[in-house]
Amino acid sequence: MTTYDLLGIGVGPFNLSLAALADPLEDVSTLFLEEKPEFSWHPGLLIDGTTLQVPFLADPVTLADPTSQWSFLAYLAEHERLYPFYFAENFHISRREYDHYCRWVSEELPSCRFGQRVTAVHWDADGEVFRVEAQDVHTDRCETFAARNVVLGVGTEPVVPAPLRGLPDKEVFHSSSYLDNAESLHEAGDITVLGSGQSGAEVFLDLLRSPHAPGQTLRWLTRSRAFAPMEYSKLGLEHFTPDYTRYFRSLPQHTRDSVLAGQGQLYKASSAGTLAAIHDVLYERGVGGRDPDVTMMPNVAVTQAHRGDDAIELTCHHTEQDREFTVHTQRLVLATGYAARRPSCLDPLTDVVCWDSSGRYRVSDDYRVALDDAVTGGLYVQNAEMHTHGVGAPDLGLGAHRASVILNAVTGRDAYPLARRGAFTTFGLD
Known part of the structure; x- marks a missing residue:
């Protein structure tokens, strides 16, 4: 059995970054397993006209190795799109093209294997390796792989607030499956979008622009002020630079938690461009004194919900006025965010992982999870360490940097030299 230096669980943008940057390193053997049949990045939100919120330079490799054969510019050259991209002058590329680019990289990399569901990860003390059990989703064939280091890149999962659970899936669904339900939305007479992050704004804008039933009512509610x-x-x-990550790491954990609680505007809100586009559509709708027939209300928390005779009934609380009111709607789109999850395949390692007082991973500077001293292998995480590394954890712009740090740790050398400074801001005292 081959023993890999590094085995990745999940092939999203972050583990794809690790796979691409590890590809030219001759002293590192890698394997990356993904349950899906092919690379897929938020397919339910690849809405026409939506773009990344980061520049194209935040691809999986460029900020670590601008000469990489897996860069976005290399992808454009391979697909004969360099001149069209040059003339388009788009610093922020479409989500659809980013998804296609990542799929190209994943299909070209021999280390990426799809249709493989990882079911368990064990520590083999005798062999001093992790034993990773996986099942082929098509044939049900099981296979075990050995690795000195494992990297979790399983991503996050949609959050459904407690009051909204158990409602009919076809009538109440998370924005992550928006395109799958778009047709039923256009036919509904009353639609409510809940949540004012970027996904909520993009869904609301798409509904404004799309053909709809006569007299359709469209509503946008959010707890935000x-x-x-x-x-x-x-x-x-500059909060999304290695400089800020290093500063955040220097803070005690209780301070980190307090700081994060006040940084929502750095990563949770919607873009100014999307909000401006919404205003433009509403302004055009109002020409000639017409009623846009739209309700947009902040400071609203949904406290209860149930399926009535002909609609979803929401009990709402206006937080500033301290008043309750009821909303009846036929469709409810939950743009209520995502949260990191602990995959069940880690259950065999529960007793050897050193959890913090809140049941989270304790993560070191190099993204390695603290384990029992008897475990000599390395367990690393990608985008599960916001509580230890700050708001940059889910940001695509820091993906190549984090992958570089992990590869340097695994190889024991500067496989990818790290910049000493990337921000003008001095965040704290040395």
């Missing part, structure tokens, strides 16, 4: 844009100033973006 305003439909305000995400912080996107040049200095504000």
